[in-house]
Structures are given as C-alpha cells and as structure tokens.
Amino acid sequence: MNTYLRYELKRTFRNRRLVIVSLGFPLVLYFLIAAPNRNEHDLGGTGISAPVYFMVSLVAFGAMNAVLGSGIRVATERQAGWNRQLRLTPLTTRAYFRTKVIVGYGMALATIASVYVAGAIVGVRLGAAHWVEMTLLILVGLVPFAALGILLGHLVSSDSIGPTIGGVTALLSFLGGVWFPVGSSGVLHYVAQALPSYWLVQASHVGIGGGGWSGTGWIVIFAWTAIAARLAMRAYARDTGRG
Amino acid sequence: MTAAGGIELRGLTKTYRTSSGPIEAVRGIDVSIEPGETVALLGPNGAGKSTTIDMLLGLLPPDGGTVSVFGRSPADAVSAGLVGGMLQTGNLIRDLTVRELMLQLASLYPRPRDVDETIAEVGIEQIAGQLTQKLSGGQGQRVRFALALVTNADLLVLDEPTVAMDVESRHAFWTTMRQIAAGGRTILFATHYLEEADAYADRAVLMAQGAVVADGPTTEIKAMVGTRTIRTTLPDVALEQLEQLPGVGHVERRGESVALACTDSDAAIRALLGAFPQARDIEIGGAGLEEAFLELTSRA
Numbered sequence: 001m002n003t004y005l006r007y008e009l010k011r012t013f014r015n016r017r018l019v020i021v022s023l024g025f026p027l028v029l030y031f032l033i034a035a036p037n038r039n040e041h042d043l044g045g046t047g048i049s050a051p052v053y054f055m056v057s058l059v060a061f062g063a064m065n066a067v068l069g070s071g072i073r074v075a076t077e078r079q080a081g082w083n084r085q086l087r088l089t090p091l092t093t094r095a096y097f098r099t100k101v102i103v104g105y106g107m108a109l110a111t112i113a114s115v116y117v118a119g120a121i122v123g124v125r126l127g128a129a130h131w132v133e134m135t136l137l138i139l140v141g142l143v144p145f146a147a148l149g150i151l152l153g154h155l156v157s158s159d160s161i162g163p164t165i166g167g168v169t170a171l172l173s174f175l176g177g178v179w180f181p182v183g184s185s186g187v188l189h190y191v192a193q194a195l196p197s198y199w200l201v202q203a204s205h206v207g208i209g210g211g212g213w214s215g216t217g218w219i220v221i222f223a224w225t226a227i228a229a230r231l232a233m234r235a236y237a238r239d240t241g242r243g
Numbered sequence: 244m245t246a247a248g249g250i251e252l253r254g255l256t257k258t259y260r261t262s263s264g265p266i267e268a269v270r271g272i273d274v275s276i277e278p279g280e281t282v283a284l285l286g287p288n289g290a291g292k293s294t295t296i297d298m299l300l301g302l303l304p305p306d307g308g309t310v311s312v313f314g315r316s317p318a319d320a321v322s323a324g325l326v327g328g329m330l331q332t333g334n335l336i337r338d339l340t341v342r343e344l345m346l347q348l349a350s351l352y353p354r355p356r357d358v359d360e361t362i363a364e365v366g367i368e369q370i371a372g373q374l375t376q377k378l379s380g381g382q383g384q385r386v387r388f389a390l391a392l393v394t395n396a397d398l399l400v401l402d403e404p405t406v407a408m409d410v411e412s413r414h415a416f417w418t419t420m421r422q423i424a425a426g427g428r429t430i431l432f433a434t435h436y437l438e439e440a441d442a443y444a445d446r447a448v449l450m451a452q453g454a455v456v457a458d459g460p461t462t463e464i465k466a467m468v469g470t471r472t473i474r475t476t477l478p479d480v481a482l483e484q485l486e487q488l489p490g491v492g493h494v495e496r497r498g499e500s501v502a503l504a505c506t507d508s509d510a511a512i513r514a515l516l517g518a519f520p521q522a523r524d525i526e527i528g529g530a531g532l533e534e535a536f537l538e539l540t541s542r543a
Contacts, residue, residue: 002350080333081330085390088321089324090351
C-alpha cells in the first residue's frame, strides 16, 4: 500500500469520535428497528424478513454516510488550504480522488461488517454466496455516493458540509426506503427508483435468493456515477483559489 | 535530475473580477531567476506577490503571459517533483503526528530528504511526535517549513514564511534557510520585510500595485527604498524650513510633532539639531515599505 494512502487511512481511523459515530449509529438504529420486528417475515409485502431488510437498509444508510464522509475530509482540507499544498506535490488528481474513495470505502466496509454482525445476532442466516453477492452489489451501489461526496466537498464550505451530508443522507435514505419499504406503485415509487439509495436497499433481495438489480438499477447507478464524477472533476479543476 | 534553465515569467497578467469591478492584481510582469539564485519578492500587501506566486506554481492560470519553471510548464515541473512550497494560507491537516505528516508528504516526491534529518535540521525534535492539531501557530509554521524542506525540490517557494514567527524562530528559520540555499537550490520568497530581503536574498524584485518597480541586488534596492523617518516634537517651525534641511525629502505635521521622510537621515538629524536645538522626543525609524513603495511608484 502506498505511503500516502496508508497515512490517510491512519488519520481517518484515528479520529475516534468519527469512527464511533459512523459505526455506532447504524448499529443502534438496527437494534432499535429490527430487534422488535424479528418475527416479521414479510415486511410490507416485500417478501423479505424485517431483520434482513433492515440489515441491508441500515448497511446502506451507514455506508452511504461513510462514503459521503470523504466530502467532509475534502472540505476541511480545502478550508485549511491543504489542497493547495497537495497541488504543489507530484500527487495526481486521479491519485488524490482514488485515495479519498478508498478511505471512504474503508470506513464503509467497517460499517457493513458491524451491521452484518448485528444482523447475525438478531437472527439473519444467509448462504455464503448470498452474503458475498449482496455485499458486492452494495459496494457497486456506493460508487455514485463516493463521487457525490467529493463533489459536495468541493462545493460546500467546511462549516456547512456536516449538515449538508447529514441532510443528503437523510433525504436519500427516506426516499430510498431505508426506514420502511417503498410501495410498488405511486409517485414515491417512481421517485425512489431514480435514486441510488433505493438500489442500495434493494440489494436485500439477493439475501432471499432474489435476483440482483433490474436493468433500471444498473442504469441509475451508472448515470449518477457518471454525472457526479463529471461534476466533481469540474469542481476540483475550478477550485484553485485560496481558502 | 538537474534543473535546466531557471524560472521565467513573461508578460504575466491577472485580473480578478469582483462585485465592485475588475481588480488588476498583476499587470504584465517579467522576471527571470537563475538556477541556484535566492530571490526575494518584496512588496506591501496587495502588491500582487501572492498572485504571482500562485501563477508561478500553476495554482492559478494567468490571463496573459507565460511561466516556465526549469524549462517546463508549472504543471510539468510540479508533477516531476521539482517544486516545494510553503504557502501563506493554510493549516496542517489533523490527526497525524508531525513526523507522520512529513513521511506522508515526502513519499509523494521522487527523491525526498531524510525525514528524521530534516526534523533535526529544523530543530523540531520535541514536537515530532505531536499531533498536528496540538501545535501552536509558531510551531505550525516551523513544521510547514520542514515540510517544504523534506521535498528536496529544486525550487522552493516560500510565501511570507516568517509571518507568524517570533524573533528567535525567525532567526533560526533564516539560518537553516541559508544552509539550504548553499546547496544550489533555487529559492523564491515573498516578504514585506525589507531587512529579510536584504539579509537573505541575492536579489530582490520589488512589486507595487501589480507591477515590478525595481529588480536588482538587494543593496541597490535598499538604497532606493531605504528611507528613514525622523519624528520629533517641534511646534512653531514652518514646514518649508524643515524641507530645506539636507537629506530631508517630504515633511508632514501632526499636531505639535513633525515627521521628516529622509533620503539621508544621518545628514538630516545633524542639520536638524543644529538648526532647531529645541526639538524634543526624537525618534528615527525605518520608513514602512508601504510608504517607500508609494514614493517609488509615484516617481515612476
């Protein structure tokens, strides 16, 4: 692992408050929501048990937050003027983004693992292949959030980035069906389908042997990634100013 | 890798658009710096020093003109690891120790200096294990200097490097700087302290209002802007009389006291005491650079 990345991971995981909140919050919510409904085998007509559904939905919530958290690190580095310092080094734009994404994913993986453990405690039992496939889908579904985090980090100042990312996560979680399953018709259903958070939550279908995403899912994830990444690149290029 | 050619700025211009109309920060400047030279970029606040440095480093695209760093574009020089800098704005990123931060930054350069040696050179052994967010302002500034050094880059650009330092660390800073300059490195530093430019640079480039108003050996520059001001309590003396004293340029009255801007303060003080022995509370001070620059630019 290269030295730059190693120290970026080190300093992110050294921020104890951040680690505790990122890992702790989804866990607490999971136990609060899933444990009382542990015997619900068909949550809201989805055909999925409550422990599985909420395990994946809270993994989505926590991982979304973790990956968007790159934006907080970008914004604070910008505020400190550290991005200017980095631009005097041979570190390429690509490597800078790659490192931010890897660090976000590192945090996301920690969240995913901890909520999976909580799921197992509440009673989720899946085959190994399902765990793996579900996890892979979630990791792919997080890509647009990584780009979105970097974009927001370049657009929003460091004092408002926290609330902004909190708000984005809350809204996307709500509309994407983190707190309750989205109905299979109606306006909300159509809105939800256009959101990457919805498809993250939908990864739970894999857990019961259902298929992965429909074509729409892949298109939505791809489109969000392409647009957010393009905008993030542009914001980065424009952001040469001081502080 | 050896540096071919030095730094060339040709016809550089930059205008910022603001809500109160455009501001011409840099108005067509030409500067050449030879490899191995230490050059001070001298000027008051708002002279365009930082804008010039940003364009030299490729952080800001110029509106007009060209920049060449060792025969390359700024971006190429940066990606080849030829540039190290200590920028004016900025804090250190948090949650790493000083040593870790240095290791991290050094790892980005092709042939960095040894981190522990650099720590010793800059004299920050005591704080090397501390987290960066626990440092005082002065300590942070020394760490930023250590970060610039550890890159071992051919060109070091320092934007007002001693601005937050006390006298002692300022001295230590320049001592270390000198040892490094001896290594054939090209150094450009911005400052608004004439004394710093005089003591540590081979050459000074004077900027005022976005233009280069003088460029030459520091002794020459010093003679140009090295005016001093004599202040004294001296009521009931006409300003015209004072202006006729040898070595005195412009005279201003503030209440009972007068300020004499001098071209030769030694001659002026002798003549003043001879002609007006009643003068009290005499102070002789270096003229602020701002005043000196205003004078220079109004002459131009």
